[in-house]
Amino acid sequence: MAEAAESAVEAKEAKEKDRTVALIIAILALLLALSEAGARRAQHLSTEKNIEASDLFNFYQAKKSDRRLSRPRRKRSRRRRAPSIPSRKPRSMTKSGISRRRLRASTKTQRSPKIA
Helix, strand or coil, X not given: CHHHHHXXXXXXXXXXXXXXXXXXXXXXXXXXXHHHHHHXXXXXXXXXXXXXXXXXHHHHHHHHHHHXXXXXXXXXXXXXXXXXXXXXXXXXXXXXXXXXXXXXXXHHHHCCCCCC
């Protein structure tokens, strides 16, 4: 009978061990489920913020390109149009911008008289 009692006690201890292990597994499963739910929420929030940042940057780029497209038109309208044929200086002008006639006149007056 002692053996039957011992085996009954061992069976009872084994049942308690099984319950304890099952309870630990259930608690771990609950923690895993909660952490997975939190991770999905964090991933969802991260995706939302990424999309928001992308939209904001696209808005900035569109606004910037709009300004670039509108600026040159304003500048062109304020400027005078350049002549289609480049203007040439008259042939009677020297490199310094003095007319050849003036240059000749000034050199004639500055020359010393010739002694014969």
